[in-house]
Ligand SMILES: [Zn+2]
């Protein structure tokens with residue numbers, strides 16, 4: 102099979118073309134990719150809304166985006182022991198250095214020299230350099246060369262479509278687990294984008310039952326219900342803080358996740374702090390707009406309510422493994438989240454439709470080029 106990739110030459114200039122099948126180094130694997138999914142961070146890079154995208158593509162060379170994918174191992178380097186040709190795997194896109202202080206503690210998502218498959222971590226410029234030095238790029242392609250540490254074997258019978266969600270779901274599981282979410286929690290999730298929606302089954306998978314979802318879009322709130330939310334609140338129609346207090350006999354929620362980013366993050370975080378119970382955790386999952394106003398919070402409010410205000414980013418291998426187990430358990434109907442698919446050859450159309458209408462995560466079929 103010819104190796105093909107959607108190669109990004111400049112902002113908004115992507116071309117599907119034949120590439121050389123990459124050769125694995127001693128600790129690398131080569132995958133024949135099957136399914137992928139688009140991520141908003143890819144769309145941002147495609148549109149060059151980070152300053153170094155245009156210059157890196159111009160000065161260093163072209164790049165292949167994409168970091169949410171699954172496929173089959175077809176070749177392994179001489180030192181690889183964890184997988185063998187024929188194994189079905191999901192891509193864990195973070196490339197950690199293995200020797201910094203955080204890597205030594207096993208916290209690879211906090212690596213000080215982190216890079217990512219498809220520029221999902223580290224600076225775009227560093228990832229483009231790495232691609233031109235090593236051939237390790239992204240997943241909008243039929244084949245991917247990756248370090249052995251970047252693949253996780255699939256549980257028996259898990260579909261490639263479902264497995265292509267391992268990266269976003271791994272992030273969500275990290276968020277839910279870091280907050281210590283469990284059976285006795287009242288959980289509020291603010292923002293019903295794909296990541297917010299996936300917080301619902303992830304909290305349920307940890308045993309939580311009282312799950313309240315907040316958004317301004319009734320269609321999204323209905324999806325949250327389908328995924329297991331007990332109560333939905335449209336914050337354009339009613340005050341979510343008052344409603345959460347009413348539902349919890351005035352106590353508030355023990356775990357509140359803010360998954361709305363951009364400009365919505367500040368007002369949502371302010372609501373989250375007000376609806377948290379004493380000793381509750383407010384966790385910021387999304388990233389705010391770079392020029393967003395900063396959060397201003399009373400120190401006494403945190404002190405007297407003993408609040409934990411925290412955030413998470415990325416995920417560790419254990420979260421990726423748990424994500425695959427969770428997908429295999431069937432608690433998350435992945436088709437509710439990955440609700441559209443295009444062949445790789447139509448990637449530009451897929452990009453143009455991302456986030457529009459009822460599209461949540463848009464998938465790519467990498468076997469159709
Ligand atoms: Zn992603």
Ligand SMILES: [Zn+2]
Pocket residue numbers: 197198199200201202203204211212213214215
């Ligand atoms: Zn490191």
